[in-house]
Amino acid sequence: MAETVFAPWTDPEAKPLIQFKGVTKRFGDFTAIDNLTLDIYAREFFALLGPSGCGKTTMMRMLAGFETPTEGQILLNGQDIGAVPPNKRAVNMMFQSYALFPHLTVWDNIAFGLRRETRDKDAINARVEEMLRLTRLTKFAKRKPHQISGGQRQRVALARSLAKAPKLLLLDEPLGALDRKLREETQFELMDIQEKTGTTFIIVTHDQEEAMTVASRVAVMDEGRIVQVATPDVIYEAPNSVYVADFIGDVNLIPGQAAVRETAPEAAEVVAEPAPEPTPAAASDPVPDTGKEAPQPNAFGIWLHDNMLKPILGERRAQAEPLKQLPPPAPEQIKAAPVPQDVPEGGVTITWAAGKAPLIAANGDTALAGEKVVLALRPEKVSISKERPDHPNILRGKVIDIAYLGNISTYHVEIEGGTMIKAQAANTRRLSRRGITWEDDVWLGFTATAGVVLKEDA
Amino acid sequence: MRRFSWFNVTSLTLGFAFLYLPMVLLVVYSFNESRLVTVWAGFSTKWYGELLQNEEFLDAALVTLKVGLMSSTLATILGTMAAYVLVRAGRFRGRTLFSGMIYAPLVMPEVITGLSLLLLFIGIGLDRGVLTIVLAHTTFSMCYVSVVVSSRLSSFDTSLEEAALDLGASPFEAFRLVTLPIIAPAVISGWLLAFTLSLDDLVIASFTTGPSATTLPIKIFSAVRLGVSPEINALSTILIGIVTVGVISASLITKRAAVRQAREEQAAVRS
Numbered sequence: 001m002a003e004t005v006f007a008p009w010t011d012p013e014a015k016p017l018i019q020f021k022g023v024t025k026r027f028g029d030f031t032a033i034d035n036l037t038l039d040i041y042a043r044e045f046f047a048l049l050g051p052s053g054c055g056k057t058t059m060m061r062m063l064a065g066f067e068t069p070t071e072g073q074i075l076l077n078g079q080d081i082g083a084v085p086p087n088k089r090a091v092n093m094m095f096q097s098y099a100l101f102p103h104l105t106v107w108d109n110i111a112f113g114l115r116r117e118t119r120d121k122d123a124i125n126a127r128v129e130e131m132l133r134l135t136r137l138t139k140f141a142k143r144k145p146h147q148i149s150g151g152q153r154q155r156v157a158l159a160r161s162l163a164k165a166p167k168l169l170l171l172d173e174p175l176g177a178l179d180r181k182l183r184e185e186t187q188f189e190l191m192d193i194q195e196k197t198g199t200t201f202i203i204v205t206h207d208q209e210e211a212m213t214v215a216s217r218v219a220v221m222d223e224g225r226i227v228q229v230a231t232p233d234v235i236y237e238a239p240n241s242v243y244v245a246d247f248i249g250d251v252n253l254i255p256g257q258a259a260v261r262e263t264a265p266e267a268a269e270v271v272a273e274p275a276p277e278p279t280p281a282a283a284s285d286p287v288p289d290t291g292k293e294a295p296q297p298n299a300f301g302i303w304l305h306d307n308m309l310k311p312i313l314g315e316r317r318a319q320a321e322p323l324k325q326l327p328p329p330a331p332e333q334i335k336a337a338p339v340p341q342d343v344p345e346g347g348v349t350i351t352w353a354a355g356k357a358p359l360i361a362a363n364g365d366t367a368l369a370g371e372k373v374v375l376a377l378r379p380e381k382v383s384i385s386k387e388r389p390d391h392p393n394i395l396r397g398k399v400i401d402i403a404y405l406g407n408i409s410t411y412h413v414e415i416e417g418g419t420m421i422k423a424q425a426a427n428t429r430r431l432s433r434r435g436i437t438w439e440d441d442v443w444l445g446f447t448a449t450a451g452v453v454l455k456e457d458a
Numbered sequence: 459m460r461r462f463s464w465f466n467v468t469s470l471t472l473g474f475a476f477l478y479l480p481m482v483l484l485v486v487y488s489f490n491e492s493r494l495v496t497v498w499a500g501f502s503t504k505w506y507g508e509l510l511q512n513e514e515f516l517d518a519a520l521v522t523l524k525v526g527l528m529s530s531t532l533a534t535i536l537g538t539m540a541a542y543v544l545v546r547a548g549r550f551r552g553r554t555l556f557s558g559m560i561y562a563p564l565v566m567p568e569v570i571t572g573l574s575l576l577l578l579f580i581g582i583g584l585d586r587g588v589l590t591i592v593l594a595h596t597t598f599s600m601c602y603v604s605v606v607v608s609s610r611l612s613s614f615d616t617s618l619e620e621a622a623l624d625l626g627a628s629p630f631e632a633f634r635l636v637t638l639p640i641i642a643p644a645v646i647s648g649w650l651l652a653f654t655l656s657l658d659d660l661v662i663a664s665f666t667t668g669p670s671a672t673t674l675p676i677k678i679f680s681a682v683r684l685g686v687s688p689e690i691n692a693l694s695t696i697l698i699g700i701v702t703v704g705v706i707s708a709s710l711i712t713k714r715a716a717v718r719q720a721r722e723e724q725a726a727v728r729s
Contacts, residue, residue, distance in 0.1 A: 064624055086623045099621035103639045112635075113625030147722045164625065 006216060007231075008041040015078070017042040017168065017200055018063070023072035025058055025224075032058040034224040035072070042167075045194050045201045047215035049208055051247075055224040056204045060170050063202065064093045076167070087116075092166040096173040098157035100145040106156050107132075107141040113164045131159040134193060151182050158190075162197060171203040175210060187213050208248050212236065220244050236378075242457045245376035250410070252382070252421050254359070254375040255456060256352035258368045261360060262304065300345055343392045343448045350375050350453065353417045360392050364453035377451040382423035382444050384411050386435060391445030397421065399440045404431065411436065413444055481698060488691035495686045505692040515693060518677035522657060525588060525673060529595035530652035536596065537603025537652075538645055542633075544604070545611040563601045571598055572665030579666060586668030594666040595656040602655060603648035610644030611637075650708075654701075 008014040016039035025033040032055045040046050048056040061067045062074060065086030073080050081089060092113070100109055110131050114124045132138045135155040140148050145156065154174065161169055174190070175183045191214050194201050205211050211218045212232040219229045220243075228240045239245035242253060348364035350373060359375060383389055397415035404427075411423045423444055427434070436442060488506075492499030509515060544557050563571060575594045584590060618640070622632035638645070660675040667676060678690055 064620075066620055066623075086620070087626050087628055091624075093621070093624045095617045095621055097615060097617050099615065099617040101618060101621075101636055101640075112622070112627075116626035116631070143726075144722075146719060147726045149726050152726075160621075160625070 006043070008044070009039070009217065014041055016040060017044075017077060018202075019073075019075040019078075020059075021073045021075065023062070023069045023074060025055075025062065025067060026070045031224055033062075033069075036224070036226060038219065038226060038229065040200065040202065042200050043198055045191065045203070045214055045216045047211035047218045048202065048204045048221060049211040049218050049247075050206065050221035052206060054221040056221050057172060059221075060093070060172055060202065060204050063168065064091055064170055065089050090167045091170065092161040092164055092168075093170040093172065094157050094161040094174050096176060098145075098153050098177075100153060100156055100160070102145050104144070105141065106137060106143055106145070106148065109145070109156055110160045110163050113160065117164070127163055131163050134162075134196070135159040150177055151186065154178060154186065155189075158193070162193070162199065165197075166199065168200045168202065171201060173205055174203065175205075175207075183210070184213075190214055212248075220247060222247075238452060239376060239454070242374050242376065242454050245452065245454060250379050250422060250424075252375075252377040252379065254350070254352050254377065254419065254421075254451075256350040256359070256373060256375065258348045258350055258364065258371055258373040258453065259358070260366050260369045261347045261349045261362070261364075262309075298345065347448065348373075348453060353419075356417070359451075360448045361451055361453045362448035363451075368453060368455060372456045374454050374456050375451040376454055377421075377446060379410055379422040379424040380408075381450040382421065382446050384413065384423040384425055384436060385443050385445070386440065388443050389445035392448045393446050393450075395421065395444040397442060397444060399436060399438055399442055402436075402438065409434075411442070413442060415444065484691055485695050485698065488688060488695040490688055490691075493688060495688060495691070505688040506696075509689050509692050509696075512689065514672075515674075515677060515689075518672050518674045521588060521671050522674040525591045525595060525663075525671075526653045526656040528592045529599060529656045530649050532592070532596040533600035533603050533652040534645060534649040537600040537648060538607050538641075540600070541604040541608035541611055542637075545608050545614075546616075560601050560604055563598050564605070566598075568598070568659075568661040569665075572662040575662065576665045586666060586671075588671045590666045590668070591663050591671060591673065594662050595652075595659060598659075598662060599652035599655045602651050603645075606648040606651060607641060607644050610641050614641065650704075657697075 018038075018040040020036050020038040023033055023036045024031065034055075036059070048059060050056050058067060062069055065081070065084060065088075068082055074082060076089075076091070101112065104112065107128060110128045111124050114127055118124065128141075129138075132141055135158060137152065137155055137159060140152055140156075145153055148156070154177070158174070171190075175186050178186060187210060190201075190203075194214075203211070203214060212235075215232060217229060218232055218235050220227045220235065222243055228235060228244045230238075235244060235248055239248065245251050246253065343360070344362040346366070347360065347362035348366060348369055349358035349360055350364075351358045352375070361375060364373075383391065388394065395413075395415045397413040399411055400414050400420070401412035403410040403412070406427070408424050408426050411425070413421050413423060415421055421444055487495055487498075489501050489503065490498060491502040491504070540560055544553070544560070547553070572594070575590075575597065579586060579590050614637070618636055619632050622636045623629065627635060658675065659673075660679055663673050664676055664679075667673065674693075678693065681687065681690055
C-alpha cells in the first residue's frame with residue numbers, strides 16, 4: 001500500500017484527542033477504575049475489551065459525562081471535561097439498548113439532537129437525509145422503532161448518534177443484540193462508516209473477535225486497570241501477560257522454569273545457516289566462514305564456549321564432525337536433540353516437566369531466566385502429525401478429543417505428564433479421509449519462536 | 459378438559475351476584491313507575507325527566523365536576539413530580555421517610571384526614587367552599603397518582619433519558635420530550651383515578667365543604683336520609699352508565715393499540 005500506515009500512537013508529536021490522566025472512579029468501597037492513564041488519538045477506532053465488571057462501561061460513561069471521576073482528569077482536545085454536563089459535550093454515545101425514543105419516528109429520532117442545537121429546518125432536513133442515506137434507512141424514515149427489525153434499529157441508533165458530527169463517538173456493546181451473521185456484516189459497515197466520516201470511535205465490547213476485527217488499537221482491561229494497549233496483531237501475537245494471552249483467543253499455557261538457552265557446541269553444530277529471520281544479535285554477528293562442508297557455531301556460540309563452557313567441555317574441535325556421523329539419538333533423547341533446521345539463536349529454555357527435554361523459546365527474554373514462566377502457545381501454531389515432525393520443539397501425546405469446526409479442527413492432545421495441549425489443523429481434506437482420530441498417538445511440533453514466554457501471574 | 463364444571467359455574471355466579479346484584483336492582487328500580495322504591499308498578503322513565511328539572515341536583519353535579527377536574531389535575535402534577543423524584547433521584551437521605559409519607563394517606567382513615575384538614579382550614583382562616591374541597595381532594599388523591607406513575611417509571615429504561623441528554627437536551631427538555639410522552643398512559647390513568655376518587659368521595663368532602671358547595675355524593679347522602687327516592691336511583695343509574703361506557707371504551711382503545719403494535723412488529727420482522 002502506498003499510503004502511510006495509520007499509527008499516531010507511534011508519533012511523539014501527535015496530540016491525543018482524549019487523555020485519561022490518573023483517573024480513578026470509586027463507587028463507595030468498590031474501585032471501578034484504578035489510576036488509569038491512556039491516550040486516544042483522533043480518527044482512531046479504539047476498543048475497550050474485557051470481561052463484564054472490568055470497568056470498561058464506567059470509562060465510557062465518564063467520557064459521555066454520566067459519571068465524574070473521583071480522582072484525576074479526562075481531557076478532550078487538551079481541555080478538562082470533568083465538570084461539563086453530558087448535554088454540553090461534543091461526544092455522542094450509541095447505547096447498548098439503542099435507547100431509541102419509541103414515540104418518535106426514525107426521522108424524528110435522528111433529528112432529535114439536531115433540533116436541540118439549531119432551528120434551521122433546511123439544515124436539519126439535509127443532515128437527516130444524509131444520515132438516512134449513509135445508514136441505508138431512507139425508506140424506513142416514517143416508521144416508529146417498533147416497526148423495524150433489530151438490525152435496522154441498530155442503524156437508526158448509529159445514525160442518531162452520528163447526526164451531530166461528534167468529535168468522539170462512544171459505542172457501548174453496539175452489536176450485542178444482533179445475531180452472529182448480522183453482527184459480522186455490521187462490523188464491516190461500522191468500519192466503513194468510521195472511515196467515511198473520520199470520526200473517532202471508542203467501542204466497548206466483551207467480544208474479543210469483534211474488537212480484533214474493527215479496532216485500530218485494543219485496550220485489554222481487568223479489574224479497573226488496563227493490562228495492555230496495542231494493535232490487534234500485537235495483542236494476539238505478543239501478549240504482555242498470561243491474562244491477555246488467555247483472554248484473547250484460544251491458547252495453551254505451559255508453565256515451567258526458564259533458563260538462559262545455552263547455545264552449546266552440540267546445539268551450535270546443528271545450526272547450518274543463519275536463520276532467515278535473524279534476531280538482531282545474529283544479524284550483527286554473521287557466522288564466520290570457517291568451514292564449507294560442516295556447520296559451524298556462530299560468533300556467539302564460540303564466545304559462549306570460550307568464556308563459559310571450555311572448563312567443562314574441554315577444547316573446541318577446530319572442525320566439527322559432519323552431521324551424519326552423529327550417533328543416532330536414543331529414543332528418550334529424540335526430543336533433546338534439535339533436528340537440523342532454522343533455529344534462531346538466543347532466548348530461553350523452559351523446563352516444563354522433570355525428565356523431559358526443555359522447550360526452546362528463541363524469542364524469550366533472557367531476563368526471565370530462573371523465574372517461573374508460562375509458555376503461551378496458540379493452537380494454530382502447533383502442528384499435529386502421525387510422523388515425527390521436523391521442529392525444534394516436539395511433544396508426544398494421545399488424541400483425547402477433536403472439536404470439528406468445519407474449516408478447522410481443534411485436537412485436544414494429552415501429552416506425557418497429563419498436560420492437555422490444543423493443536424489446530426485446517427481441514428484440507430474431507431472429514432472421512434482425516435488421518436488422525438481419537439486415541440491416536442501423535443506428534444506435536446512447534447517452532448522455537450511459536451510461543452510467547454510470559455512471567456507467571458502473581 | 460371440562461371448562462365449566464358445576465363448581466366453576468356456581469362460584470362464578472355467586473361472585474358476580476355478589477358484585478352486581480345491588481346495582482342491577484338499583485337500575486331496575488330507577489325505571490319504576492311507583493314512588494315507592496320497593497314496589498314495582500310498571501316501566502317508566504319519568505324520574506329521569508324529573509331529575510333534569512331538579513336544580514339542586516344539577517348544581518351539585520356541576521360542583522362535583524368542577525372539584526373533580528381541578529383536584530385531579532393538581533394531584534396529577536404533584537403526584538407525577540413526587541413519583542419522578544422517588545424513582546429517579548436515587549438513594550438520597552430521607553428517601554424512605556419521604557416515600558412512606560407519600561403513601562401514608564392510602565391507609566389513613568378518611569375521617570382523620572378530613573378532620574385534620576378541617577382543623578387546618580379553620581386555623582388559617584380559609585372559608586370553606588369549592589376551594590377547600592379541591593385542596594382536600596388533591597391531598598388524598600395525589601398519593602394514588604404517584605403510586606401509578608412510579609410503577610411505570612421504575613420499568614422505564616433510564617438510558618432513554620441519558621440518550622436525550624447525550625444528544626444535547628437539557629434535563630427539563632429530556633423530561634418534556636422523552637419521559638413525559640412515554641409515561642403519558644400512566645399519567646392519564648393516574649388522572650382518571652384521581653378524578654373518580656374525587657367524584658366518589660363523601661367523607662372528606664363533608665368535612666371540608668361549606669354552605670355554598672354541595673357535591674353530588676353529599677347531596678345523595680342527605681337526600682337518602684329523608685328516604686330513598688326513585689330520582690336518586692335514576693341519578694345513580696346515569697353515573698353507572700357513564701362509568702361503564704368509560705371503562706369499556708378505555709379497554710377497547712388499549713386492546714386495539716396493542717393488537718396494532720403486535721401486527722406492526724411482526725411486519726417489521728418479516729420485512
